[in-house]
Amino acid sequence: MVALTPISRTEPTFYVPVVAAFGAFFGVFIGTGQGNLIAGVLGGAILMGALAFILTKLIKNEKAARWGLTLLIALGGFALAGIPGLLIGIFFGWFFGFLTFWLYEGRYRAKIPPYLTPGQVLWHFTFRVICGAIFVFLITPILVVMPLSFNAENFFTFTPEMLRFDPAGYSLKHYRDFFTNADWQNAMWNSLKIAPVATLLSVSFGTLAAIGLSQPHVPFRRAIMAILISPMIVPLIISAAGMYFFYSRIGLQGTYVGVVLAHAALGIPFVIITVTATLVGFDRSLTRAAANMGANPVTTFFRVQMPLILPGVISGGLFAFITSFDEVVVVLFVGSSGQKTLPWQMFIGLREQISPTILAVATILVGISICLLTVVELLRRRSERLRGMSPS
Amino acid sequence: MSDAPTVQTAASSAAEARAADAAHTGPMLAADGTPLKKSLNRALRLQKVRALALIGPLLIFVLVTFIAPIADMLFRSVENEIVSNTLPRTTDMLAEWDAKGTEFPQEPIFEALYDDMFFAKEAKLHTRLGSRLNYELTGVSSLFRKTGRKVDDMGEVYQDQFEDLDDFWKTGENWNSLMASDGWLVAMDGWKKSDGKQPPFELREGIAEMLPATTETYVRFADFIQNQDEDNLYKKDPWAIVYSSLHADLTGQNSVASYTGPAAAELKAAAAAAPAFETVNFSEAFRDIDKDWHALDVWQTIKVYSPKYTSGYFLNAVDMQKSVDGPELRPENERIYGILFWRTIVMSVVITGSCILLGYPVAWILANLPVRQANLLLILVLLPFWTSLLVRTSAWKVMLQQEGVINDTLVWLGLVATDDRLALINNQTGTIIAMTHILLPFMILPLYSVMQTIQPSYLRAAKSLGATNWTAFWRVYFPQSIPGIGAGSILVFILAIGYYITPAIVGGTSGTFISNRIAYHISSSLNWGLGAALGAILLAAVLLLYYAYDKIVGIDNVKLG
Numbered sequence: 001m002v003a004l005t006p007i008s009r010t011e012p013t014f015y016v017p018v019v020a021a022f023g024a025f026f027g028v029f030i031g032t033g034q035g036n037l038i039a040g041v042l043g044g045a046i047l048m049g050a051l052a053f054i055l056t057k058l059i060k061n062e063k064a065a066r067w068g069l070t071l072l073i074a075l076g077g078f079a080l081a082g083i084p085g086l087l088i089g090i091f092f093g094w095f096f097g098f099l100t101f102w103l104y105e106g107r108y109r110a111k112i113p114p115y116l117t118p119g120q121v122l123w124h125f126t127f128r129v130i131c132g133a134i135f136v137f138l139i140t141p142i143l144v145v146m147p148l149s150f151n152a153e154n155f156f157t158f159t160p161e162m163l164r165f166d167p168a169g170y171s172l173k174h175y176r177d178f179f180t181n182a183d184w185q186n187a188m189w190n191s192l193k194i195a196p197v198a199t200l201l202s203v204s205f206g207t208l209a210a211i212g213l214s215q216p217h218v219p220f221r222r223a224i225m226a227i228l229i230s231p232m233i234v235p236l237i238i239s240a241a242g243m244y245f246f247y248s249r250i251g252l253q254g255t256y257v258g259v260v261l262a263h264a265a266l267g268i269p270f271v272i273i274t275v276t277a278t279l280v281g282f283d284r285s286l287t288r289a290a291a292n293m294g295a296n297p298v299t300t301f302f303r304v305q306m307p308l309i310l311p312g313v314i315s316g317g318l319f320a321f322i323t324s325f326d327e328v329v330v331v332l333f334v335g336s337s338g339q340k341t342l343p344w345q346m347f348i349g350l351r352e353q354i355s356p357t358i359l360a361v362a363t364i365l366v367g368i369s370i371c372l373l374t375v376v377e378l379l380r381r382r383s384e385r386l387r388g389m390s391p392s
Numbered sequence: 393m394s395d396a397p398t399v400q401t402a403a404s405s406a407a408e409a410r411a412a413d414a415a416h417t418g419p420m421l422a423a424d425g426t427p428l429k430k431s432l433n434r435a436l437r438l439q440k441v442r443a444l445a446l447i448g449p450l451l452i453f454v455l456v457t458f459i460a461p462i463a464d465m466l467f468r469s470v471e472n473e474i475v476s477n478t479l480p481r482t483t484d485m486l487a488e489w490d491a492k493g494t495e496f497p498q499e500p501i502f503e504a505l506y507d508d509m510f511f512a513k514e515a516k517l518h519t520r521l522g523s524r525l526n527y528e529l530t531g532v533s534s535l536f537r538k539t540g541r542k543v544d545d546m547g548e549v550y551q552d553q554f555e556d557l558d559d560f561w562k563t564g565e566n567w568n569s570l571m572a573s574d575g576w577l578v579a580m581d582g583w584k585k586s587d588g589k590q591p592p593f594e595l596r597e598g599i600a601e602m603l604p605a606t607t608e609t610y611v612r613f614a615d616f617i618q619n620q621d622e623d624n625l626y627k628k629d630p631w632a633i634v635y636s637s638l639h640a641d642l643t644g645q646n647s648v649a650s651y652t653g654p655a656a657a658e659l660k661a662a663a664a665a666a667p668a669f670e671t672v673n674f675s676e677a678f679r680d681i682d683k684d685w686h687a688l689d690v691w692q693t694i695k696v697y698s699p700k701y702t703s704g705y706f707l708n709a710v711d712m713q714k715s716v717d718g719p720e721l722r723p724e725n726e727r728i729y730g731i732l733f734w735r736t737i738v739m740s741v742v743i744t745g746s747c748i749l750l751g752y753p754v755a756w757i758l759a760n761l762p763v764r765q766a767n768l769l770l771i772l773v774l775l776p777f778w779t780s781l782l783v784r785t786s787a788w789k790v791m792l793q794q795e796g797v798i799n800d801t802l803v804w805l806g807l808v809a810t811d812d813r814l815a816l817i818n819n820q821t822g823t824i825i826a827m828t829h830i831l832l833p834f835m836i837l838p839l840y841s842v843m844q845t846i847q848p849s850y851l852r853a854a855k856s857l858g859a860t861n862w863t864a865f866w867r868v869y870f871p872q873s874i875p876g877i878g879a880g881s882i883l884v885f886i887l888a889i890g891y892y893i894t895p896a897i898v899g900g901t902s903g904t905f906i907s908n909r910i911a912y913h914i915s916s917s918l919n920w921g922l923g924a925a926l927g928a929i930l931l932a933a934v935l936l937l938y939y940a941y942d943k944i945v946g947i948d949n950v951k952l953g
Binding site: 128131155156158205212215231238241243244245246262322329354365 | 436439440442443444445446447449450451453454455457458459460461462463464465468750753754757769771772773774775776778779780781782783784785786787788789790791793795796797800804805806807829832833861886889890891892893896897907910911914915920923924927930931934935938942
């Protein structure tokens, strides 16, 4: 819903104090950083309030005013703290320029319903800031890991060199270590040997079963579904313990086959869920039409049904793959050192000899996740289009 | 798949039958002349069979690779065969012993114990039993180990006397000529190691009636030598315990006097001398090895844990112990699992709560933004969801450290003094922060899908009727979003109480969950039964929640991404 609210310029009595309040807020950090809280708060408030008034009432031209402010604060930052100060300064300059004119021109009201009271408007924006903070919380760990993996030192924090953007502070040595260290390479190959086979098993069994489950008359459907989904619900440590006991009884503990079977079992619920979801929208008259025209069941399956449910099958497969590729608890128990996978190696690294190579591996894995996420998202849209739903 | 033919047949036959019905009365017939009802039933049955045939392979696969292991774990949580398998006679005889009394067992039980310990020691099973019982009573492990080392000496009293009496009793060849059948002796004569398996030992006819105890012991000895050690039985000198049995036979009721087979003379001489032999008092001999054998609690423990199945592991898992008076609470300072279960539940509740707190606004804004923007923001939710768990955990480990990014930033901003850095890791705070982050997408996604279905016009209608923002939200919007909260909370809670990796890495000692204890029992302390019992309790809790989830949301409605 887009509200068409007429907007008009606001009075300085409104926007100058608001900008000053923001100035005071950021002044807190600079103040405490310099050891004088009150000076920071007052200085920030007065400076920003005054600048806001000057920009709107004396310069008036928005473009010039905002560029000027950015340049000014950036230079101030540079003088205080070098290149990091410059970057922070550019950000603050842009932000305060935006804030001042956003408030001054009344743009902040443009997209919200005209009947809101000032308090409601304030809540509207506070709410968005809170949500923004939560999104930052969601994404920060991933964003922090990436730059840290280029650290030239064996530290897990940003070194002064990194903060100064000194090229000497960055290096690819952790990546080099990952690609040359026998342990890590071994672990990677083990992961690549286990995950695809486990995925193949769960996808082939899972797709057949999902087709079976979507038939109109399935006896004990609920119970069967509960059993097939259970590997996803039962805590991993319990699955791992049970598999450890049982697989040692039948001689599969510590073998490649044991790990593959265990991972295939864990991946099955994901295949079942995604494929059944695709089959919900499947028009059964299509198979009848195919049969009517003389296709046998096998032809019907491969030429009519399979192409339509393929997106679901592939995304189920990707889920199964990532489950196996990320899995550590079960492999810890069911595998032996011959099946040490990438997550296992990371787990050891985190518990014992923590090395920044983990961050390089983590960055690579994030890259892989992004690729998989993109593929799944594209497939979902394609599937919805094929089934005649509007892609959302 | 193509169920079209049957359905078509059914449909067309229904039409035909209707036409036919007008012409003549009687049951409706399908095209092929069978009654319609029967024909439809057959079609339905065929469909069911086909569906099951498609599901079958996976069902079997999951049953074998997943359900069987879980069943095995549940079985192990009550299984306790080791005591009665290792000490079969002792546990049999203990059945009559009054564990609640103040008398420790009498001589016959010690004799049985000697018997059991001897064979257990030869098979090296006594240390395993020792460690098993040590979980219930500290010190049993070393007691068994010590006894195993010295149990040989006890029988040697008889062995020495027999051997002093006549050199005949020294060698395995002589013993075998007495105990074994002629056929076996001939077969053994021609046997060489290269021939493979030894001919199985056969008893001489009549020997079992004459020397029952000796025979029984000798057969067990022979079986062990032939099948476990795979040694040449013919040349093997018997164990000390065989001599004790022989002494018992010769001093008791026997028919040696009328015996005429091989070694009759030696046997008769021994029978004559045996009553004068120095005897062993097993009860005292065991006390000499370790005075704990005359302690009541050792015998009580053995008796309490003699049944093949025990509730002992489960009692241990809830801070109780089995005693002669039935289950009782452990002393205050030994109760750890109650605290651990409670902590697991409380922390899972806190994590679920913070997920609701953080997830609700995000889901709300996703559901209320234009589709294009919402999809962009949804990527920010899905990216962590797709990122490896280990990656996210290591990210938190890096960020939360004393010298980590968060503390460094706080110090740089001047909010925290350098020497007063926040302890964010290796405690409950670390576990809660990291797990909230990891499980947040599982809250946001179900909430989002529920909120998408809530009409925004309801909220506007409420406001136009005079509700304040808060009332409109609380009375109109929130109740409609409760199914989402319920689904998300159960999902997050189920996942949280079973978590292992993240608490193990960022939880330290105070932030670990029951799962970490299970892993400890399985891989470090090797008390598998207790680990299995803890796992069974956790599993029961999860299945209960799973059932609730199924009732509220339905497992078919689980959505991914």
